[in-house]
Amino acid sequence: MGKSSKGTKGYKYFTSLVLMLGNRIECLLGVNFDKKGWQKPVVLKDDENMLAGVHQFDLPELYGDTEGGISGQLALYDGNTVQMPDPHYQQYFPLAPAYRHQSYVVLRDFYVGNSPYLKDVMFLPKRTRIRNDGSEQWYRVREDGVVVCEIGSRNFKGISADIKAEIESAKWVIKDKNNGIIHTETNLVNSISYLFSTGTEVGATGEFQANIKFSKPVHNAYFYIIGEADDIGDLSVTNARIFKLSEIDIPSFGKGYEWVVDIYDGTIEVDLSFKIKNLYESVHQGSIQLSFESEASSSEAEIQGFDINPVHKARELITDYTAMGKPESDIHDENFRAAASRIWDEGLGISWAIQEKSCKEALQELEAHIEGGFRINRQTGLYECVLFRDDLLDLENALNFDESNIKTIEFDTINVDDAINSYNVSYYDRENLKDSTFSIDDVGLIHTVGHVNAEKLDFPYFMSRRNAEIVANWKLKQASTAAWKGSFTTGRYDARKINKYDVILLSWQSKQLVNVPIRVLNISLGDGVDNTVTIDFIEVVSYSENMNTQINSDESMNTVLEPQQNNAVVFEAPYYELVQENGQANVNLELENNAEAGYLMTAVSKPQNNSIYALLYTDKATEDYTQMQKVGYVDYCPSLTLDQDISFTDSVFSVKNATEILLAAAGTLILLDGELLVYQSYDAVTNKLTVKRAALDTVPKPHLLNAVFYFFDEFRFIDTEQYVASETVQTQVLTTTPSATQKRDPIDVKTLELNARAIRPYPPANVKINDEYYPAEIDSDLVLTWVNRNRLQQTGGEILGYFDGGVTLENGVNYQLILTEFDEDQIELRTQSINVGQLNSYTFSAGAMQANTFAIQITLKSIRDSYECFQFFTHTVELSRFYSAPYDLTVEFKND
Incomplete structure (x- = not known):
């Protein structure tokens, strides 16, 4: 079916x-x-x-x-x-x-x-930890255990010394299956260890949320999180990376987790969320502990990275037989080690895949990515790596040049109007698998000159925007500054010891320059006849000074929305829906052969515009998640949300999010937290929805703000698999788009226990107590009245609501009334189970009640062939006579 x-x-x-x-x-x-x-x-x-x-x-x-x-x-x-x-x-x-x-x-x-x-x-x-020939990578591990050859790799053992943090705010939130908030607790800031639960509602989630602030921006720091959940726990963090160090089974409880939160991009605050989900009808608990000053308990505290250290890549270009093929003895090993260690600390990793490129061009591109240079030291004949960093300048030992030792000097014209004040930066976004761009501007200089001088800056081997931003900032600082540059000649003998990229000092009185650091861009030693040394230079600009830059993203807005989480509900199909789908004769025949038969039904509203339908997966009652199979395609149904709390009897109320209400037909069924309603009308001006309450085999119950209405009737989906009473089915309803399907995840499982719903008689309707609906108290005899419903008869025409008139009672149905009396301390005094037969009223006289009866719980059911109705009437009333006013009182005044 x-x-x-x-x-x-x-x-x-x-x-x-x-x-x-x-x-x-x-x-x-x-x-x-x-x-x-x-x-x-x-x-x-x-x-x-x-x-x-x-x-x-x-x-x-x-x-x-x-x-x-x-x-x-x-x-x-x-x-x-x-x-x-x-x-x-x-x-x-x-x-x-x-x-x-x-x-x-x-x-x-x-x-x-x-x-x-x-x-x-x-x-x-x-390929970061081995060389091109398969041998172990040069300078793989530093003395402190860091894997230097691989950027992004981390050894999280020990305590991060760089982190000073405090919990700015913390709370835990309990939400129902429709994401309505059940409970919130916010007074949690004074602790780093928290315990929370979901309550007993199936599908509810318990979620701990915290905002953590650091005393200063941090880079390459980390802290630990320990979590426990008696079912499934899930951690998410913004502005940082998380790695699961361990997941263990805790006997007689559930799972224990240990995560490390890795802060790698100068973050000043982190938001984290630890979530558990209630898949079954029991209290689900979770706990979480934030450990800023403790060490990881897991021995597997090393995380591998993606990128190679560009210094290692440059060394490989120089020495590998497929590239320049120089012997390793041509490398200044200590210098390259220091440069590689510094680049790892800065996190400037690269990834590349090239088919053909000259070694010279490749080294120049690597220089641009690290803001440095590679050279051959003319004194030693060894390759060296020079990084252009403020703190690496050795000005105390730098040679000083001035009028006394410079033969000739030429300064390039400095024109601030022509200075570059903006870069259009491109890099490859590995996360989104595309070339991405952004612009970085020297806002102060742009305002000064009144226009933008922009150039393109490419970082094809950077896979993250963070790296591109850092190096682009350095380069813009140099390019936008009116730095001195030019060339001079000198006969000073020491000048012959200078190498490319060395920093020397320049003083020139007519330009008011005193010991200005300049970097050597090129050096010429003469031709043997004239041994004058010629030096091309540029002023060293400190990149660490404050700079008024602005970064403007230029990301594409045409991103395809991936399948989003939906709000599906699963429930057992009522007899009425089975008849509408397959005909009454077929349904009755199946129930004659197997009265315990039941069928799963689902309803889901559209979570995003680019989704056409959802997919239903079930485990076929194997209770084994790995046995999940696709069952079929579920059409999205209209839905809306309750905008107020409603009582047992309300039939007109305010709603919201009614954008698809025009797709719903009047007179069709609505599902609201297990109660079936009948749609009557919707007023778009007042946002009022009119319904009939508690149709078919359901009874009224109160509903809270933000409860979801599913107009499922004309969009029904019934699983063809036949189940029997007490079987439990695990299900997942997955959102699909034209290009993808939502991934299955155990935390999103919805569970349904079958209850032979189709065979059960309908409950009595329009139940009144002393001619009132759900009174809080009575002051005389208890008079109970109700009307009949008929499962077999109510299969066509207008669907009756709970407060509509009665019909002929289904053959074989009898009513059972249970009256339980309590005293004022809620201690049970007496319980009576009364077979009312096929009557539609019952009177419990005040004189027949216990003398100290304070309240009476009333339960009224219909029963046929030992099958009780799916839902039943229950209500508790108090006896107002218990509070009767005193009488025959005498007031006596005394004049003492």
Whole structure:
């Protein structure tokens, strides 16, 4: 039973393919099919990389439901010296080469989607800790344990000395399944350890939120978070990276986690959120501890990075046999080590993949990325790396040049109007897989000269905006300053010891220059006949001084919105809905064969405009999340939100978010927190919704602000799988877009326990107590009246609401009344279970009540063949006679 599947009709396409990557690699960090995000094989965890070997992918709906996805085996070869030919490749080409020293992948009968055209595939290879020949990387680990060759790698053992933090604000929030706030607690600032729970409502979330501020901007600092959850815990952090150091099972409780929060970009504050979700009908608890001064308990506290240190890359260009091929003895090892260590501290990592480029051009591009230079020291003949940093200037030992030792000098004309005051910076955004740009402006200079002089600045090997911003700021400081530059000649003998990029001091009285630091851009020693030294120079501008810069983003606004979380609900299908879908005769026949049968139903409203429908997955009552299977396609239904609290009897009330109400037809069913309503009308001027309350097998109940109405009736989806009473089904309803499907996540599971709803009789309706609805108290006999409902009869025509008149009672149905009397201390005095039969009233006289009865709980049910109604009437009234005023009082006045 249920909707027929709209399943894709057509072909699935498979291929076997060899794809060359390049030279030797360590591993693959991920594979990106058609820009759907970096994917890993099914058996790998998030922090594990793809090493050489065979890997299984299983993402059959990656491209969206109609386009299919990918699945199959991918064999990775890293280019080692002993790798053998791929056996699958050899099936087609027996003499297939092994491609030693070359990395490549082989797709083995790989499912590539429902289109005959292979979509774009990107691979993210990594080679930072080994050299091109496979040997261990030069200067891999520093004395303090830092992996210097790899930018972004971190060893989080120990305490971060750079962090001074305080919790600015903290709170925990409990939300229901529709994200309505149930409870908030904010007085939490004085602690670093917190305990919170979700309550017993299925689908509720408990979430701890904190804002942490630092006493100064921090870089390369970190702190630890320890969390516990009796089901599933999830941490998210803004303005920092998080890494899960450990996840352990806690006996008789749940899971324990340890995360490290890595602050790497000069952040001054961090917002974090630790969330647990209640998947079952029990109290779910979680705890979280923020540890600013403790060490990690996990032994796995090292995180690998993505980027290579550019100094290591430059050294490889100079020494590798595929590039310049210089012997390693030509490198000033101590100098390169110091430069590599400084670059790691600054976080200026690069990533590149080049097909052909001259070594000279490649070194020049690396110089631009690190704001430095590579040279051959003319005294030692060794390659050196010079970084242009304020704190690396050795001015005390710098040579001083002035009128006494300069033969001739020429200064370039300084024109502030022509100075560069803006850069259009480009870099590659690895996170969004695209070239990105921003502009950086010297606002003060622009205001001074009255116009913009902009130039382009490219950083093709920076994968993050943070790195591009740092170096662009340095370069703009130099370019926008009216710095002295020119050339001079000297006969001073010591000048022959000067090397390119050295810093010397210049004094020139006519220009009012006194010991001005200048950097040597080029040096010429003469021709053997005239040994005059010629030096080209530029004034050193301090990059660390304050600069009035402004960064303007130029990101594309045409980003495709990924599938968002939806607000789906799952419930057991009522008898009425099964009849509408499949006909009454068919439904009755199935129930005769299996009275315990039940069917799952779902409703979901559209979470975003570019989604057409949702996908329903269930575990087929196996209670095993790994057995989740796609069931079908769910059409989105109109929805709106309650804008006030309502009582048992309200039928007209204020609502909001009614943008799709025109899609709903009058007279159809609405689901509101388990109660079925009948839509009557909506007033767009007053935002008032008119409904009938508690239709079919439901009874009225109060509802709170922000409760969601699902107009599901004409958009119904019923799972065709037949379940039986007491079976529990795990479900997920996933948002789809034309290009992607929301990823499945255990934390988003919705659970439904079947209850044989279809076979159960309807409850009595229009129940009144002493001719009132839900009175708080009575002062005489308890007189109960109600009207009949009929499950078999109420299958067509206008749907009755709870307060409508009665119909003929369903054959075989009897009413059971349970009266429980309590005293004023809520101690139970007596409980009576009364078979009322098929009557529509009952009177409980005051004289028959216990003498000290304070309140009576009334429960009224319908029963047929031992099946009780799905929902039933229950209410508690107090006896006003318990508070009768005193009488026969005498007032006596005494004059003492």
